[in-house]
Amino acid sequence: MIEASRICRCVICHDYGDRDDYDAADRGVIANVAEVGWSVTGVPADERGPGWAYTIGRWHRRGEPELAMFGLDLRVMQSCLNILGQRDGLADGQAHDDVVKGYPLRLRTVEPEWFRAFFGQGMWFYRHPPIPFLEVVWPDRDGAFPWDTGSAAQPHLWLKPDAHARNVWTQDV
Structure with missing residues (x-):
């Protein structure tokens, strides 16, 4: 678990001498981040695997965890993260049934060992990670979540990398 320290060492709060x-x-x-309170960074799908998106700035602005979502259309993930990004008090285990019509979403705490593989721009912004991240997990068409089925359509970042099945999501860990 990441200790929630409010000493922000991001590029807005601290001059690292590289702003030019x-x-x-x-x-x-x-x-x-200055205008809205967060930014959503999208990583498009490519020949190596599915895309993902994540927020940057929620921790800086409000002391709230950053959010990440994987394996869906980039626009859908960005929309979901922007809807959830407005909410306070997001935490591990929460259900959010009002973001995507007909599909419940669940939040799971991301293990810090995954940060370098998936959150490069977030690491640039914060410089001194780890900071808290929550994975926004979606169900399959039958309403089953990855922990029910073992599906690899999205990573299981709530697990430590050595406990995660080897698949497309673990190639950079």
Whole structure:
């Protein structure tokens, strides 16, 4: 479990001396965090595997966990994360049945060992991870979650990497 310290060491709160090196994507994240309170970074699917999306800035702005979602259409994941991003008090084990019509979502705490593989821009932003992340987990069409079926359509980041089945999600861990 990550200790919830409110000392933020992100690139907004601390000058690391490299602000002149920020590219357009970096500046876009900072602008979104300043304007909305978070930014959603999308990693599109490619030949290596499915895409994912995650928030950056909720921890900075409100001391709330960042959110991550995997394996669906990028626009769907970004929409879900923006809806959930507005909510306070998100925590492990919660159910959210009002984000995607007809599909309940569940939140699970991400083990810090996964951060480097999936949250590169978030690590750039915070510089001193780990910070808390929650995986937004979705069910299959029959309403079963990955912990019920073992499905690899999305990673099981609530497990430590050595307890996770070897599949497309574990290739960078």
